[in-house]
Amino acid sequence: MYGDKALELILELKRAAEGSLPPYNEDGIRQVLEETSVLYDQNQADVLRESSMTGAESLLSAVQFRHTCLERNQRCLLAYLHNRLEIIKEMRWEFGSVLPPDIKNNMSEQESQWFNKYSKSLASYMRSLGEEGLDLTQDRKPPKNLFIQVRCLRDFGEFETEDGSMVVLKKNSQHFLLRSQCEPLIRQGILEHILS
Amino acid sequence: MLINDIRLQFYDKIIHKRVLLLVSHDVDALCACKILQALFHCDHIQYTIVAVAGKQDLERAFLEHSEQLEFVVMINCGGNIDLIELLQPEENVVFYICDSHRPIHLNNVFNDSQVKMLVNSGDEFNLPAYEDVIRNEESDEDDSGNESDEPSGKRRRFDEATLERKMEKRRKRREWEQNKERIMYDYDEFSFYGTAASLVMYDLAWKLSKDTNDLLWWAITGLTSQLIAKRIDREKYVSDVTELNRHVSRHNHRGNEDECPLSVNSMKISFVPELQLTLYKHWSLFESLRHSAYTACTLKLWTLKGQKKLNEFLADMGLPLAQSKQKFSAMDVEFKDNVKDWLETSAKKFGLDNISVPSFQVQFGFKHKYCALDVAFAVDALLESVNTSKSAEERFMEALDCLSRTYIDKLEDGLDLCKQQMMGVVNQVQSLLDMKKVVSAGPFLYAFVPDGTPGSKFFSRPNCLMTLGRFTLEAYVKLYNRRKARNLPLVVTAPLDFENGTSLVVGIPPLPELEQASRNFFGKAFEQAAEKTGSRTLHDNFEPSVVIMRTEDRSKFFDALISLLQ
Numbered sequence: 082m083y084g085d086k087a088l089e090l091i092l093e094l095k096r097a098a099e100g101s102l103p104p105y106n107e108d109g110i111r112q113v114l115e116e117t118s119v120l121y122d123q124n125q126a127d128v129l130r131e132s133s134m135t136g137a138e139s140l141l142s143a144v145q146f147r148h149t150c151l152e153r154n155q156r157c158l159l160a161y162l163h164n165r166l167e168i169i170k171e172m173r174w175e176f177g178s179v180l181p182p183d184i185k186n187n188m189s190e191q192e193s194q195w196f197n198k199y200s201k202s203l204a205s206y207m208r209s210l211g212e213e214g215l216d217l218t219q220d221r222k223p224p225k226n227l228f229i230q231v232r233c234l235r236d237f238g239e240f241e242t243e244d245g246s247m248v249v250l251k252k253n254s255q256h257f258l259l260r261s262q263c264e265p266l267i268r269q270g271i272l273e274h275i276l277s
Numbered sequence: 278m279l280i281n282d283i284r285l286q287f288y289d290k291i292i293h294k295r296v297l298l299l300v301s302h303d304v305d306a307l308c309a310c311k312i313l314q315a316l317f318h319c320d321h322i323q324y325t326i327v328a329v330a331g332k333q334d335l336e337r338a339f340l341e342h343s344e345q346l347e348f349v350v351m352i353n354c355g356g357n358i359d360l361i362e363l364l365q366p367e368e369n370v371v372f373y374i375c376d377s378h379r380p381i382h383l384n385n386v387f388n389d390s391q392v393k394m395l396v397n398s399g400d401e402f403n404l405p406a407y408e409d410v411i412r413n414e415e416s417d418e419d420d421s422g423n424e425s426d427e428p429s430g431k432r433r434r435f436d437e438a439t440l441e442r443k444m445e446k447r448r449k450r451r452e453w454e455q456n457k458e459r460i461m462y463d464y465d466e467f468s469f470y471g472t473a474a475s476l477v478m479y480d481l482a483w484k485l486s487k488d489t490n491d492l493l494w495w496a497i498t499g500l501t502s503q504l505i506a507k508r509i510d511r512e513k514y515v516s517d518v519t520e521l522n523r524h525v526s527r528h529n530h531r532g533n534e535d536e537c538p539l540s541v542n543s544m545k546i547s548f549v550p551e552l553q554l555t556l557y558k559h560w561s562l563f564e565s566l567r568h569s570a571y572t573a574c575t576l577k578l579w580t581l582k583g584q585k586k587l588n589e590f591l592a593d594m595g596l597p598l599a600q601s602k603q604k605f606s607a608m609d610v611e612f613k614d615n616v617k618d619w620l621e622t623s624a625k626k627f628g629l630d631n632i633s634v635p636s637f638q639v640q641f642g643f644k645h646k647y648c649a650l651d652v653a654f655a656v657d658a659l660l661e662s663v664n665t666s667k668s669a670e671e672r673f674m675e676a677l678d679c680l681s682r683t684y685i686d687k688l689e690d691g692l693d694l695c696k697q698q699m700m701g702v703v704n705q706v707q708s709l710l711d712m713k714k715v716v717s718a719g720p721f722l723y724a725f726v727p728d729g730t731p732g733s734k735f736f737s738r739p740n741c742l743m744t745l746g747r748f749t750l751e752a753y754v755k756l757y758n759r760r761k762a763r764n765l766p767l768v769v770t771a772p773l774d775f776e777n778g779t780s781l782v783v784g785i786p787p788l789p790e791l792e793q794a795s796r797n798f799f800g801k802a803f804e805q806a807a808e809k810t811g812s813r814t815l816h817d818n819f820e821p822s823v824v825i826m827r828t829e830d831r832s833k834f835f836d837a838l839i840s841l842l843q
Contacts, residue, residue, distance in 0.1 A: 131798075227323055232674060239344075246295055248325060249342050253670035255326040255677075257317060275312075277681045 083120065083150040086113045087157035094164055100117040100175075105189040110158065117154045118212050120147045168198050173203060174218050176268070219261055229260045240266070278388045279618055280373075281398045287373050288316075291348045296324045299338055299351045301819055302673055303506075303740070306353035308475035308499030309375060311680050312482055312492050313350070319487055327508035328673035329354055331594055332363065343543040346370070353474050354819050359384045360392055369684045374716050375474045377508070378819060380464055383410055397480065405460045424687065430706040455739045466823045467796035470508040475499025476517060482525065490528050490544045495680060497521055497546070497637045502653040504634070506740065507747060510793050511634070518635050522548050525637060544641045544682070550619060551648050555699055558651060559692045561607075562616065563591070563601040568699040570744075574751040575629050581638030590627055593795050598756055655691030656680065658698050661738035701732030702745050706752055715753050717765065720842035723835065726771035736771035737781060739823045745769060746785040754788055765786060766799070768838070773825060780831065782814075784822040797822045806837040 097103040111260045124147045127140045169192060172180060185193065208214040230246050237250035242262055250256070250271065266272045280286045296317070300310045310326065327338040333352055339562050343349070349372050356376025361384065374385065375395040380402075385392045387407060396402075447834050469543075479496035482488040500521065504514045524787040525546050554572065557565035566572045566587060576590065577583035597614065600608050608616070617633075624632040638648040667675070679687035703825045705726060709715055726736050726745070736742045746769040754762050767785040784799025786793065800821025807814040812830035826834060 099620070221593070226318075228318070228323065230318075247345050251327075251341060253328070253674060254342075255674070257314075257322070259323075259325045274680070276683050277318075 083116065084153050087154045087161075090161045091157055094161060097140050099172075100168075102165065102172070102184055102187045104187040105165070105192065107189065109179060110161075113158055117151055120151045120154075123147060124151070127194060165192065166195065170199060173200055174221065176206065177218065202268070219264070224260050228257055229263060229266065230257050230275045230277060231258060231263050231272065232275050233263075234273050235271060237266070237271045279386060279402075280393045281396070283395050283477065285486045287393065287395055288481060288485065289348075291373070292320055292322060294322065294348055295346060296322060296498040297339075297342050297346050297349045298324050298326045299335060299349065299354060300667065300673075301331050301352065301354035302328060302330050302660055302678075303353055304502035304653055304660065305377060305473045305475050305499040305619055307656065307660075307673075307677055307680060308495040308502070309352045309473075309478040310677065311495045312475060312478040312504065313352070315489075315492055316478075316482055316485065316487055321659060321828060324720060328670050330669050331819065332358060333817055336363060339366075341369075343370065350570065351376065355395065356381050357468070357819070357821070358382055361388060366391065376819075377470045377472060377474050377503070379469045379471045380467075383461075383464070387411060392803050395477055395481075397477050400471050403464070405464055409445060409453075409460055409534060412417065417501065418724050433586075466801060467798050468800040469796045470503065472517070473499045473503050473509075476521075479521075479524075488524070488528075490546055490751075491682070493521070493524055493528055494544070494546060494637075494639055497525075497649045498656065499678070501636065502657060502677060505650065505653055505657075506743070507791055507795050510795065511631075515635060522635075524769060533751075543641050544639060546637055546639050549636060549638055550616060550633045550650070551638070552633050553631070553649055553650070555653050556654060556692060558605050558646075558648065558791075560696060561602050561604055562596070563598075565605075566590075568696075568703050570751060571665050572629060572747045573630065573703065574705075574748070576627065577719050577756055579707055579752060579754075586627070590623060593623045627675070647688070651692065652688065654695045655688050658695035659687070659691040661698070661735075661741050662694050663734045663738070698735055699740055701735040702741070702748055705730070705732050705736070705745055706748050709749055710752060710756065715749060715767075718835065718839050719841060721766045721768055722750070722753065722762070722813075723768045723770075726769065728772040737773045739781065739783065739818055739820065741779055741786065742769060742771050742783050743823070745771075746783055747791065750785050750788060750791075768799070768835075770826070772828070779825055779827045780828045782824050782826050782834075800839060802841055806834055806841055809841070810834055810837045812837075815837045 086109060090106055092111065093106060093109070094105060127144050131138075131140050131144075155208065169188065172184065176184075180196070188196065203217075207217050210217075232255045233252050235249045236252050237263050240248050240250050242248060242259065248258065249257060250266075255275070256272075263272055263274070267274055298310060298313065300306050312327075314324070316322075326341055327342060329335045329338050335351075339349065343366065347369055349370060350376045351372060354374075355372065355378050356374050357378045357380065359372075359382050360366075360372055368391075370391065372392045374392065381394060383405070385394060385403075386404060387410075396505040433527045446533055473496075476487050476499065479492060481490065500514070502519050503509045504511075509517075525548055529546055531748075553569060554562075554565045555569045566576075567578060572578075576586050576841045578587060588598070591598060594616070596612060596619065600612055601699050605613070621633055624630070634650075640645065640646045640650075656676050656679060659679055660672055662672055662675075664672075675687060676691075678684045679691055708730070709726075710725050715722055724746075726733055726742075736745055746767055749769065750767040753767075764787050766787045768782065769785065770780045773779045773781045782803070784797060784803065786795065786797045786799070790796050803814070803822065803824050804816060805815075806812070807824070807826075810833045812832070812834040813827040814830070814834070817825060
């Protein structure tokens, strides 16, 4: 059936776990593009035939049908790419300018180019804010508390806080630290946030 | 230095500073730590919590974390050891110690600048006077300095007088030394426990007007854990409970129920007389009666006669056997509602006069209803879990978690663990008695837990071994009913680490003393016995009557102990 392949792409993206980026399906996209070009060629031939000989109106409905399929394929491809870009954009905010390698591997060449450009423009925008720049990626939701309770999951060693004091992060010790300082460490899996 | 005004002299000093919290492995310390954490959260005081199991841990944790830190708070550890000597801290480090272990080390008491002891103002310490135990060294030196300055010519003339003065001084010194030794001996002889650390912390929270029902519950749990570990006597417990009950009624006072209905999920604490039966609300009544020290020992359940007596007891209560073996929560409502009253009346006929103790229970939501005794048991079981995949610190963290309401399912795990532990203890007591393994050595009784028995892994943990010891002693005394045995203490050893060949030794004071202040003289005795024989022992635990020993040295250690106690 025409359009099945395109739908498959969309579903694949939809089924992926929240906040993760499935591998770029180059093969699928190529198949959709092939299908589209086949449809286009057939339409082209039919239109030529129709204009060359009169009384071939019966072909017109087939042309119409193929054209709809073609447009649908196009829409699906655009949706696929757009949604992937949205995920990548979200990841820029989540992880910062350096992405974990497993995510990077799932991106296409163009996507990583786009990511770099986006990252650059975001960084330069953040630098231009205020006098010394402002990190917009922090505290995206208003925090309930300035400090949080964290527990060390593995030995990290000394960690210098913003006020210059040293905290020794050793496995199975529990700390009460500034949220903003802990966030990167929590993302790296060194600290665990505990709710009380 | 002892501090009485904890708010002014402790809390106001550390506010807005970074603090290192060293917490020992016991339920009371955990509860106190929870309370302190809650206070620190209110005031944004940054802290680091490190769990310490023994003196070596304490030293290591201090070394690792002390950089740039000025304030160290210790909970239930460090009070009975000479901290300055052990840790060699920088001049600016201040230790705040909230420790229920008694006696407090005198160097800690008399150090005015660096060591501050947080204590309850109502406690009595029987501290010796300063000049009796610490001699002013300067005055001695001055005198000797004068002597050498004196020109030799003059010296001859005053020789007689100087000599006399010298003799006099020496005699005085010797007298003073003897006096000091006597005083120190009196002071150090027994180890015991004072007011729970969690109560001291709760008191602080109350004075800061930051106490809530949660904090109150932790204080209750801490106090209850002291009772079940027999660290305080009933009298002290009851007076502390009365104190807490004032807070309970203040916090849980409701006007008219209809006017301001509270959400079901809010925390409600109520004062109830509770049965001293282990986990009976989460077990079956039959099992609970079998596994509680008080009932098992009084009814002598180790014998056939005792078993019959238990059935008789249940019949007297009017509770069908099938129901009593049912899970308590699944018992018929009619029985469940009345069982407490029936049990109390029947208990009196069977000589179980003290079966109920004043206690508290907590409820949040429809499902979760716990009494303080059960929670204290469960937390202790989590701390002493024998799961080999978890390190001591992980067990500590888990136990710390299970005290907060978000992790209530961990508490349920603890209840299950506690049941296993109690079954292990009862089986061990039974086998010790059946095999007649409790032997009198003259001045004390002793029992070895043999290696390789199914329950022996439980007894590699100090609290569990102490529970076993108390249980065994009580069972032995009640079973044989010898007058002489009544006043004998008990020493129990259990294998700790088979590969390294170490065992754990605990000393249990004689029953009459256990029932009163739980004063324990084994700390000093163990130390001396080890010193005399050169046994390889490790006095690492904060509780002095718990030591780790090389298994090979056991016999000579015991020989020394026998001659020492005679």
